[in-house]
Amino acid sequence: MYKKFQEKGKKMIIYNTTFHIHKDIVDECLEYLKNSYIPKASESGILYSPYLRRILDLRNEEGESFSVQFHTRDIDSLNEWVRKxxxxxxxxxxxxxxxxxxxxxxLLEDIELPK
Incomplete structure (x- = not known):
């Protein structure tokens, strides 16, 4: 799935999924993300350190957007998780x-800043 990034080496990456959720189901869907989706996604240990963040955007009255982020060791691990x-x-x-x-x-990759 993410093969073109493999040549950059095996660096830890962040797998970010942005969801836009219709206003009628925001509360229900957030409960599902917190109590089912995120625990199941990190169950195998391939994805870890989950975050759920609200995207602040006052322009959209039809719903809300959220970011679900996980760390993973490398692209190979992520591809395995996507497949399995x-x-x-x-x-x-x-x-x-x-x-x-x-x-x-x-996909996000941390860039080290000078100290």
Whole structure:
């Protein structure tokens, strides 16, 4: 899935998924993310140190956006998680909330700052 980044080496990365959730299901969906999605995603240990963050955007009255972030050791580990666990978890989320949720994922890498 993320093969083109493999040549950069095995650096720890952050797997970020941004979800936009329709206003009618925000509370219910947040409970699901906190109590089911995030625990299941980190169950194997491939993804760890989860964060759930609200994206502050006053322009959107149709819903709210949230960032779910996990650390993972490297791209190979992330690809393994997507193949073995992530796809089914995403399908469950889409099946549960249908068109009232949309999301996209990005990869982040920490850049060391001078001390």
């Amino acid at each position: 666990e992530g796809g089914a978890l995403q399908q469950d989320l889409i099946g549960r909330y249908k068109e009232k949720i949309a999301g996209f994922s990005t």
